[in-house]
Amino acid sequence: MLSHLPILQVIVPLLGAPACLILGRARLAWAFSLLVSMLSLFMAALLLLQVYDTGTISYALGGWDAPWGIEYRIDLLNAWLLLIVAGSSTLALLAAQTSISREIAAEKQVFFYVAWLLCLAGLLGILATGDAFNVFVFLEISSLSTYTLVSLGKDRKALWAAFRYLILGTIGATFILIGIGFMYMMTGTLNMADLAQRLPAINDSYTVVAAYAFIIVGICLKLALFPLHNWLPGAYSQAPSVVTVFLAASSTKVAVYLLIRFTYTVFPANFRAGDFPLYDIFVALGVLAVFMASAAAIYQGNIKRAIAYSSIGQIGYMIIGLGLGTAMGLQATLLHLFNHALMKAALFMALAAMIYRVGSAQLSDMKGLGKQMPWTSMSFVLGGLSLIGVPLTVGFVSKWYLVSAAVAEGRWPVAFLVVFGSLLAIAYIWRVVETLYFQKPSETALTVKEAPLPFLLPIWLLIIGNLYFGIDTRLPVVITAEAAMTLMGGTP
DSSP states (O other): OGGGHHHHHHHHHHHHHHHHHHHOOHHHHHHHHHHHHHHHHHHHHHHHHHHHHHOOEEEEGGGOOTTTSOEEEEOHHHHHHHHHHHHHHHHHHHHHHHHHHHHSOGGGHHHHHHHHHHHHHHHHHHHHBOBHHHHHHHHHHHHHHHHHHHHTSSSTHHHHHHHHHHHHHHHHHHHHHHHHHHHHHHHSOOBHHHHHHHGGGGTTOHHHHHHHHHHHHHHHHHHTOTTSOTHHHHHHHHSOHHHHHHHHHHHHHHHHHHHHHIIIIISOTHHHHSSSOHHHHHHHHHHHHHHHHHHHHHTOSBHHHHHHHHHHHHHHHHHHHHHTOSHHHHHHHHHHHHHHHHHHHHHHHHHHHHHHHHSOOBGGGGTTHHHHSHHHHHHHHHHHHHHHTOTTSHHHHHHHHHHHHHHHTTOHHHHHHHHHHHHHHHHHHHHHHHHHHHSOOOTTGGGOOOOOHHHHHHHHHHHHHHHHHHHOOHHHHHHHHHHHHHHTTTOO
């Protein structure tokens, strides 16, 4: 059974989706989806342990070796991401049944869980596969189900947000497919390991250069990297609350993984470190993302939309680390993948609890909730401190590594901008804190009660994670350091 974990990681949620449809009842579908997600998390943890102990796992589907067959290939990089995606799905599902009872019509709730498991299967498939075309297939599975999940938001604006996401997402997927087609045309293989061996011999080909350009642009659209980010604020703010939790913690992280995978393990090193200044472009776009998104977040009246804009800024930090072109910078990116999933899932989950009680994500409707919902409000404050990067939180750890990586390369302006950008987060987090604790509640707010246990349990599990891994950093630091060194070819 353990030898089949790479394929089971994908097959279990993929087969679970139609099983939810067969069950036919929302409560049963929720319980089954939660069970499937927990099983995926367990398998992801086993895969991470196995890879850490024995090295990379290669699994040939049907016994057909690559390049004739499809290979699933698990190393430290994607094993780490498998854990993040499955974990975020499990924690979000703990609150899903309670949350969607207020946000989604009863007759649509079963279809909600079908789309959820399909999205989970797609994201896990992107991470596990070692075949470039399979990346596109699983990308479409996750994307189509994500469009469905976003469209189920209770506001009619959700349909427009989903449509906008569909258009831009389709453009991104088309770019990726064109790039994959170009690579296949030049090499005759779709296996990533084979591509990595064959591409260096033809790296001067304009077709290969075009393939790389198409793939990078397509991934950056999926990633919501500034200035290709326009779909994200609408999708996150209009989607059902638990969907936003799941997407914020996992979807963009998988896109960052694809960017790292193609840049470091598929295409030759001269593509990122040659005459074309790709690293400098990444750093510039990352810095712009941090400042432009933070500035936009400050002026939002809808808290979900403000935190959505902050996600674009946090993606900027990951791209800055990638753009530094060193093992330490790459480690900072991998650390922030994990840490951002913890902090952003906690913030959106706390917001989901507030929306459940108040019925609105507008800042003006949350006056005085600090007294009415003390545990939920405190969790938002602690998550906000992590987002800012206060010491003893996970946000501080990854930003410390990012600043250290910039300083080690003598790039002091980048280090300064990272620190200053973190300070901008104080402005929009403080707006929420001021509203929660220092403004007089309205008459309706006085009757608001604390969030129910299905919300409080995952919220505080995430907050404990934010604090624990901010103090005891051994597990994420060791794993990300080894993964970064492997990606850099074993050189610092």
